Amino acid sequence: MLTSLKKQPADRIIGLSALYNADPRQEKIDLGVGVYKDAHGNTPIMRSIKKAESHLWKTESTKTYTSMTGDSGFHNAMADLVLADSVDRDRLSFCATPGGTGAIHHVLELVKLTESNPKIWFSDPTWGNHLTIAKHLKMVVGKYSYFNNETRAVDFEAMVSDLSKISNGDIVVLHGCCHNPTGANLNNEQWNIIADLLLEKDAIPFIDIAYQGFGEGIEEDAFGTRLLASKFPEMFIAASCSKNFGIYRERCGIVITVSKNPDISSITQGNLSYVNRQNFSFPPDHGARLVTMVLTDPDLRADWVSELEQVRVGMLDARTHLAEALRKECNSNRFDFLEHHRGMFSRLGATEEQVNKLRDKFGIYMVFDSRLNIAGVTLDKVNTIAKAVIEVGI
Numbered sequence: 001m002l003t004s005l006k007k008q009p010a011d012r013i014i015g016l017s018a019l020y021n022a023d024p025r026q027e028k029i030d031l032g033v034g035v036y037k038d039a040h041g042n043t044p045i046m047r048s049i050k051k052a053e054s055h056l057w058k059t060e061s062t063k064t065y066t067s068m069t070g071d072s073g074f075h076n077a078m079a080d081l082v083l084a085d086s087v088d089r090d091r092l093s094f095c096a097t098p099g100g101t102g103a104i105h106h107v108l109e110l111v112k113l114t115e116s117n118p119k120i121w122f123s124d125p126t127w128g129n130h131l132t133i134a135k136h137l138k139m140v141v142g143k144y145s146y147f148n149n150e151t152r153a154v155d156f157e158a159m160v161s162d163l164s165k166i167s168n169g170d171i172v173v174l175h176g177c178c179h180n181p182t183g184a185n186l187n188n189e190q191w192n193i194i195a196d197l198l199l200e201k202d203a204i205p206f207i208d209i210a211y212q213g214f215g216e217g218i219e220e221d222a223f224g225t226r227l228l229a230s231k232f233p234e235m236f237i238a239a240s241c242s243k244n245f246g247i248y249r250e251r252c253g254i255v256i257t258v259s260k261n262p263d264i265s266s267i268t269q270g271n272l273s274y275v276n277r278q279n280f281s282f283p284p285d286h287g288a289r290l291v292t293m294v295l296t297d298p299d300l301r302a303d304w305v306s307e308l309e310q311v312r313v314g315m316l317d318a319r320t321h322l323a324e325a326l327r328k329e330c331n332s333n334r335f336d337f338l339e340h341h342r343g344m345f346s347r348l349g350a351t352e353e354q355v356n357k358l359r360d361k362f363g364i365y366m367v368f369d370s371r372l373n374i375a376g377v378t379l380d381k382v383n384t385i386a387k388a389v390i391e392v393g394i
């Protein structure tokens, strides 16, 4: 039977990490997969997480199952973090998932259970896994314009024009903040315009928020999500704790849905239980428990907020340094967009050939579409990266 399996294409982000690991060059630089690194190139465990873990080890008295959609303490803590008081709690339903990717998958499975067969619209470009999960689930996918490759900013006019053509009941996936892969984001005024447009089109927003706290700040980064939650009768959210709590391998994410009323949210909750049960039964708890402890203990929370802010500011510094080095190297300000982008990524706007040359000649690894992980741009590497970028003709 297995002989009839076809070879699957390698994931282009994860495949890049394998290439990087196999590269014997000492001076290689990893600007690929979206994992935060500090100035020494390490991905540290956050202090608050370590403290919570130590406390948990001492106090946890059972490893029995939680509920089918995870612990209600986690649901509430994440609702506070992502939505604050933008929407009545009794309209929300929750499902803890293995990572933000699990949450994206589950939202789409939930949509399938509605049997309404809507088109799912993604930004062009978007995180590659969005498209492959939707295709894997045999859903109808559309793309709306998002990024202007010349200005490296959001092409808002084209975005509005494309979204004006969608049908009612369609689902529009929006990155809550820190757009992956471009780093170009909607401003608050643009969020308002998109909200009104989608309301007029009777579309359903689906927010993927995986980098809250990496852009403008924890509260600021939730602006769009909270705005939509305050306006729409129905909405989907997939939130990840991988990056902002640094617990990648714990696989911690959550689905939050907004329903029209508490009766429907209770049915939605039952359907989320069903989706978990059919996929893997109970969700992982360890990461979710740590996040809950950090968010609900005032001291741990304060420490987390301050460390996350340090991470955010560190990435802003890296943006400034790289833009400055490139300014010197090419004698122009054409890379200043790096300073306007936010989050872990920026899309350089290079060709795949140039990206390959950076890898082969200089050992600098970025994703094929020229997305670079800004956290990999440590101070000691800025000039090397800038020189190489100019030398390959970007």
Ligand code: LMR
Pocket: 013, 014, 032, 033, 034, 035, 127, 129, 180
């Ligand atoms: C990324 O975009 O690099 C991260 O979200 C990691 C992944 O799974 O692709």
